[in-house]
Amino acid sequence: MKSKTEILRMTMLAMLIAIGVVISPILRIEGMCPMAHLINIACSVFMGPWYSLLCATLIGIIRMSFMGIPPLALTGAVFGAFLSGVFYRASKGKLICAVLGEVIGTGIIGSIISYPIMAFLVHKSGLTWFFYTPLFITGTLIGGTIAFVFLAALRRTGMLTKIQRALGARTYDLSNAVSPASAADQS
Structure with missing residues (x-):
């Protein structure tokens, strides 16, 4: 039988996937999908790198299958999603x-890997190794800024730690980033 935490974790993952698919067309042009980066970073912070990788992969597969999005839906998401969680954990919650x-992960690694995928598998002409880099970096900066503002607001109110604990994820004591009211909740 699944524990309450496992059920909550799967529910959160399903909700993030659904939200990611629905909001991905906002501000989207080929090679730039800022809302996907918002979801990647939020999932990384809420649940860690492996869940974020799974979330990005499933969103990409759904977008490619039902929305006709090219393989950029995967190459432009999975590396950043995973590294976002790894960097968050390595920095102890920054x-x-x-x-x-x-x-x-997305702006540099994903953009470079997108070239051979799009040029040789999809047969798109006129591409270079760094063709997608400016778009991917711009998209990650837009989505990353939105995610940072959103997650910082959750941290200020103490909700970020509550969400992470409910999901069984790692939490980090960043006392300078936690309001006094939420610090009292942690004891």
């Missing part, structure tokens, strides 16, 4: 590091 992981 939100800016989660954003930085998304920018490096």
